Amino acid sequence: MLVKRIIPCLDCTFVRGKPQVVKGTQFRRLKYAGVPWELAEQYYAAGADEIVLLDISASNEGRKTMADIVRRTTENVFVPVCIGGGIRSVNDFRRMLNAGADKCAINTSAILNPALIRNASKIFGSNCVVVSIDAKKFGQRYECMIYGGRKRAGLDAIEWAKKATELGAGEILLTSVDADGTRAGYDLELLRKVCDAVDVPVIASGGCGSPKDMLAALKQTDASAVLAAGIFHYKKYSIRQVKKYLEKNGVEVRL
């Protein structure tokens, strides 16, 4: 049976030219958590099913050095690595995949240029194309946010998820901007809506504060994977602990 994936996420930025993994709350107030490749290796050894590495700096520095970070990270990490942030063209995809990434996640660039989804999935296969959606609730409606959660795209998040998969996205990385960093749990309503709307795997992201939150997302929705950052970075829980807990509660995982 295909098991549920537990995915640590590394948000990277640059401090005096050096890459740093950071942790924020609702996409702001950043704290340092470590060096990307060191954390990635630790998580690989601890049983991570996959690793997501995001350049949240939106800087020239990020665009220049992300490929190097990917190269260093994948040298000793033998599980899939997904890269996001600043990927705008088929060439950017190629650069990241050649550096060792297995998948690329695109958000703002996909919304501004949906043809990128189609072109990238044609050349590299849908398996490599992850469409990342940062959803924020306005009234009863979930809307897509772009530019790192700063700007409304004027697009319904559920509609966009559906459209993105039609264009060739092989997976949806779904982040609730409202829940991000709150440790109050994933937005289950949002997750349910997107899981119902698409027939590709959906990764739940934003709001994980404990293994209980992961259990809720995996039991109460059809999410294929849960992504978390803070609970792993600050060694609150190990990946193994989380997996044991999930298994004990009836979720199939890889131990």
Place this chain on the structure above:
Amino acid sequence: MIGLVDFGSGNFRSVSLAVRRCGDRAKVVRRERELQKLNALILPGVGSFEVLKGQDALVRGIRKFAASGRPVLGICLGMQALFERSEECAGVNGLSLIRGAVKKLNAPRLPQMGWNQLRIIRNSQLLDGIADGTHFYFANSYACFPEEDVVSAACDYDGEFAAVVEKETFFGVQFHPEKSGEAGLRVLKNFVEMCG
């Protein structure tokens, strides 16, 4: 030296790093004439069956290489390429080293993306040291349905499909051994050891 055959969709670094970890070296090959000096070939798997279109010279080269008795390992799409044809791209011929077809999986969520278990059907050199039920990383919407007795391990995703096939010196794995942690590296090491 093991050759990684490039059909044009790139991404060899992961396989290359994993091969190095298993004690051998790998280099990317793109032309028929580069093939014949190598000990073994790996067909890595990214892209779609369509990449085989118009690659007649390379396909002939790989078939000739395989006929010489040297090992060939297909990974994911590379495994599918060992077969005759695929629903993913009608009219394009595979390497036809194994009889059978590649068909779309019948599951509510595709691609199959993640870790799934092997059901080991028979002892094999490639799966030496791998316990029944071990998880490997899959990323596929299509899978192989052989028309000869070559399946060493199966996998279930709303229906069974061939996860590992072996015929003479041709091997295929539907999962990504280079991305399947220590278990994956063990499978690659088993292959590398056969390559002498």
